[in-house]
Amino acid sequence: MDNRADLPLVSIITPSFNQRAYIEKTLESVLSQDYPNIEYIVLDGGSTDGTRELLLTYADRITLILEPDDGQADAINKGMRLATGDILAWMNSDDYYTPGAIRAAVEYLLAHPDVDFVYGDVIAIDAHEREYGVRAHVRQVDAESLIDICDDIVQPGTFWWARVWHTCGELDASLHYTLDYEYWMRVAKQFTMRYVPIVFAKERLYSSAKTFRGSLARWDEIEAVAKRHGGAGLPRSYAAEAAAAFARHGLSRLVRGHWSDARRDWARALAFRPPPAKFFRFFGALLLFGDASLPRIWLWLNLRRQAAKAESHLPNTIST
Numbered sequence: 001m002d003n004r005a006d007l008p009l010v011s012i013i014t015p016s017f018n019q020r021a022y023i024e025k026t027l028e029s030v031l032s033q034d035y036p037n038i039e040y041i042v043l044d045g046g047s048t049d050g051t052r053e054l055l056l057t058y059a060d061r062i063t064l065i066l067e068p069d070d071g072q073a074d075a076i077n078k079g080m081r082l083a084t085g086d087i088l089a090w091m092n093s094d095d096y097y098t099p100g101a102i103r104a105a106v107e108y109l110l111a112h113p114d115v116d117f118v119y120g121d122v123i124a125i126d127a128h129e130r131e132y133g134v135r136a137h138v139r140q141v142d143a144e145s146l147i148d149i150c151d152d153i154v155q156p157g158t159f160w161w162a163r164v165w166h167t168c169g170e171l172d173a174s175l176h177y178t179l180d181y182e183y184w185m186r187v188a189k190q191f192t193m194r195y196v197p198i199v200f201a202k203e204r205l206y207s208s209a210k211t212f213r214g215s216l217a218r219w220d221e222i223e224a225v226a227k228r229h230g231g232a233g234l235p236r237s238y239a240a241e242a243a244a245a246f247a248r249h250g251l252s253r254l255v256r257g258h259w260s261d262a263r264r265d266w267a268r269a270l271a272f273r274p275p276p277a278k279f280f281r282f283f284g285a286l287l288l289f290g291d292a293s294l295p296r297i298w299l300w301l302n303l304r305r306q307a308a309k310a311e312s313h314l315p316n317t318i319s320t
Helices: 023-031 051-056 072-082 101-111 143-148 162-168 179-190 215-228 236-255 259-271 276-312
Strands: 010-016 038-044 063-066 087-090 117-125 131-134 158-161 193-204
Touching (some): 010 023, 010 072, 010 101, 023 038, 023 051, 038 051, 038 072, 063 072, 072 179, 087 101, 087 162, 101 117, 101 158, 101 193, 143 179, 158 162, 162 179, 179 193, 179 215, 215 236, 236 259
Parallel strands (some): 010 038, 010 087, 038 063
Antiparallel strands (some): 117 131
């Protein structure tokens, strides 16, 4: 794949806001790829931690947009409007690609013209670059499994033909926690999505990441988008963690003397019908250590799931 003129242009979008500690790794992971036909668009919404100054040193190698935005989804949508690529993706400013990832994704899409959207494996890392194995839940999905079971796609490991974006429309900018998950639901209803066992990226799981700061609002949003797409409620793989969050919130309300509010939280927790062992694992960690314990639990669980998968020799797919 040496002749640039014969290769699909790949547009990568990175939304940025106060990620000076991590974004240089993200930038270099894109710019050091061995694929020669990349359009890289980075949008910063007003960082004040030195990120903007760093980005300016890359201004001759990227398309840099420095202007206010209305959040992550809005920034990505802006970038996609500017993109001219045949293949699209976005990479958040605290995650990064593995060497050769873009070339591998393009080669797969070119070799499988029936596939519109490809996604692969992603290695879980913490804030200090320690690795916790490939995200064990990633597998082949369809619209039903996304809506009823779990988001088994990890966003940094995704690439798709531009026709997908032009058909499905932009990210829902009203969403804060599920902007990618809801988009996968839309795509799965209209296009062929395919999992490939190739490590495309590394995803950083740490306590200040948006995923772990959402608390109850995150679970409300996940449930709402699942229902929007025809689901009965919260996808069932999330039951234990969501129930633990509502139970802990109910306990804090009880301590403050808000009995009726506490009962509502506990009723909500019970309605999820969580597996007891998993519920108490999350509830105990939240009670003792708060939301900051969640990334550590996720990373630990990933190691356990990887070990269990290796022992069982189960394929990383589901029937569709």
